[in-house]
Amino acid sequence: MTQGEAKAPAIILARPQMGENIGAAARVMRNFGLTDMRIVSPRDGWPNKKADALAAGAVDVLETARVSDDFASAVSDLTLVFATTARSREMVKPVMTPREAMARAKTETDRAGRAGVLFGAEATGLLNEELAAADILLTIPVDPGFSSLNLAQAVAVTAYEWRAGDAAPEDFSAAPLPATKQELMALMDHLEAELERKGFFFPDHKAESMKRNLRAGLTRGNWTHQDVQTLRGAIKALTGKRGG
Amino acid sequence: MTQGEAKAPAIILARPQMGENIGAAARVMRNFGLTDMRIVSPRDGWPNKKADALAAGAVDVLETARVSDDFASAVSDLTLVFATTARSREMVKPVMTPREAMARAKTETDRAGRAGVLFGAEATGLLNEELAAADILLTIPVDPGFSSLNLAQAVAVTAYEWRAGDAAPEDFSAAPLPATKQELMALMDHLEAELERKGFFFPDHKAESMKRNLRAGLTRGNWTHQDVQTLRGAIKALTGKRGG
Numbered sequence: 157m158t159q160g161e162a163k164a165p166a167i168i169l170a171r172p173q174m175g176e177n178i179g180a181a182a183r184v185m186r187n188f189g190l191t192d193m194r195i196v197s198p199r200d201g202w203p204n205k206k207a208d209a210l211a212a213g214a215v216d217v218l219e220t221a222r223v224s225d226d227f228a229s230a231v232s233d234l235t236l237v238f239a240t241t242a243r244s245r246e247m248v249k250p251v252m253t254p255r256e257a258m259a260r261a262k263t264e265t266d267r268a269g270r271a272g273v274l275f276g277a278e279a280t281g282l283l284n285e286e287l288a289a290a291d292i293l294l295t296i297p298v299d300p301g302f303s304s305l306n307l308a309q310a311v312a313v314t315a316y317e318w319r320a321g322d323a324a325p326e327d328f329s330a331a332p333l334p335a336t337k338q339e340l341m342a343l344m345d346h347l348e349a350e351l352e353r354k355g356f357f358f359p360d361h362k363a364e365s366m367k368r369n370l371r372a373g374l375t376r377g378n379w380t381h382q383d384v385q386t387l388r389g390a391i392k393a394l395t396g397k398r399g400g
Numbered sequence: 401m402t403q404g405e406a407k408a409p410a411i412i413l414a415r416p417q418m419g420e421n422i423g424a425a426a427r428v429m430r431n432f433g434l435t436d437m438r439i440v441s442p443r444d445g446w447p448n449k450k451a452d453a454l455a456a457g458a459v460d461v462l463e464t465a466r467v468s469d470d471f472a473s474a475v476s477d478l479t480l481v482f483a484t485t486a487r488s489r490e491m492v493k494p495v496m497t498p499r500e501a502m503a504r505a506k507t508e509t510d511r512a513g514r515a516g517v518l519f520g521a522e523a524t525g526l527l528n529e530e531l532a533a534a535d536i537l538l539t540i541p542v543d544p545g546f547s548s549l550n551l552a553q554a555v556a557v558t559a560y561e562w563r564a565g566d567a568a569p570e571d572f573s574a575a576p577l578p579a580t581k582q583e584l585m586a587l588m589d590h591l592e593a594e595l596e597r598k599g600f601f602f603p604d605h606k607a608e609s610m611k612r613n614l615r616a617g618l619t620r621g622n623w624t625h626q627d628v629q630t631l632r633g634a635i636k637a638l639t640g641k642r643g644g
Contacts (some may be wrong), residue, residue, distance in 0.1 A: 180550065180553070183550060183553075184549070184550065184553050186543065186546040187542045187546055187547070187548075187549050187553070188541075188542060188543065189543045212548065212550075213546065213548065214546065248624050248627070253564070253566070254560075254564070255564055272515045296560070297560075297563045297564060298431045298432060298563075298567040298610075299430065299431060299432065299433045302430040302457065302458065303431070304429055304431075304456065304457065305428070305431050306424065306427060306456075308427065308553070309424070309427075309428050309431070309552070309553070310554045311554045312556045312557060313556060313557065315559045316498075316540070316541075316560070317564075319542075319543075320498070320499055320541060320542045320561075321495070322497070322541040346551075362433060380492050383492070
């Protein structure tokens with residue numbers, strides 16, 4: 157377990173009904189580096205074969221999950237608890253979006269605290285006594301006209317926000333650089349000379365703006381060295397001058 | 401359909417395998433105000449009962465989905481296409497996180513363009529020819545050690561980012577204000593006077609710091625007018641002075 161995983165928030169599922177949702181939640185937790193799942197009073201008991209099936213490779217999250225019938229013990233070691241809810245229910249608590257909440261969770265773990273996010277049962281959400289135990293309400297910005305978010309999808313969005321500030325993975329940063337401007341200008345010169353030869357820039361008084369537009373368009377291609385080589389080959393092929 | 405929905409990006413599922421994933425994707429699209437789904441060559445044909453079952457109330461998204469075997473026609477009206485991929489595959493294209501991509505999609509729709517996000521088949525992802533048709537690669541910041549994200553979860557994270565910048569829904573902003581400082585100070589005065597009477601602030605040379613700490617602690621409660629009233633009632637009850 158890396159330090160990042162150790163610090164990531166706990167996910168607490170209160171009275172979840174469908175094993176499929178528990179498994180899908182475990183899988184998406186692992187996708188975003190969360191490993192600490194706690195389950196309070198799962199409807200269909202524990203372990204749950206449907207949860208295992210949907211967890212795909214993340215059965216370790218289920219195997220290490222703390223399962224109990226005691227809500228208080230599920231949050232006892234936490235210093236900061238978020239409760240997800242679609243309605244305010246007139247609770248007088250700070251309200252945060254997932255983005256704000258995960259930023260707040262990071263400051264909590266940075267000072268050696270421990271954060272957790274509570275999710276209620278599929279049909280009914282959190283009980284008022286569970287909401288009362290939370291420091292902050294977390295509300296996902298769904299369309300008010302269609303606000304019933306699947307439990308595992310709610311976990312997905314929250315877990316995603318834990319890592320959403322991260323940059324694209326490293327292997328993407330190895331993408332080749334664009335060609336140098338010298339290479340690009342040589343391509344343009346080449347194309348322009350060939351077009352000139354074919355009488356493309358006609359009538360004369362429009363030639364200058366036609367050339368300018370052509371160069372502007374070609375610049376937008378953001379081509380690599382290899383692209384420029386390929387395009388020069390293509391121009392040669394079109395003009396029938398092999399190896400020229 | 402509101403203007404917001406009309407502008408939201410299209411979601412294009414290329415060769416999806418499981419109807420459950422198509423249905424779950426439709427549901428979470430509607431959660432975040434997306435309604436334009438396009439499906440290219442669904443493995444199990446169309447319509448799909450498992451998709452309908454998982455879509456919950458979002459069957460309208462499935463009913464209006466454009467389904468065809470022609471990838472090109474699925475993207476033909478778009479001006480900006482994102483392709484989701486976990487690996488760069490040495491494609492020379494800009495790479496964005498979901499957050500960056502949805503911000504870019506907004507600028508595209510603001511200038512009357514039309515954006516769409518491509519998702520590949522569950523097991524295999526996008527084909528190279530599909531990736532080649534995209535302007536920008538979209539990569540979700542998953543743990544490299546567990547990067548296999550469920551298709552509907554990938555759609556969830558992307559759709560969520562379309563609305564993630566939104567504030568908490570309006571009904572949350574009706575949360576009561578904290579009590580005024582005057583009310584809070586009157587409560588502190590009341591409590592302090594009663595504690596004084598009981599000899600709580602002992603020894604004398606620590607009394608000042610004890611009072612300061614007590615007031616600091618009570619200030620952190622961020623109580624409402626009603627909370628303060630309740631607490632004053634509680635103090636009265638504890639000191640046995642009814643109606644005092």
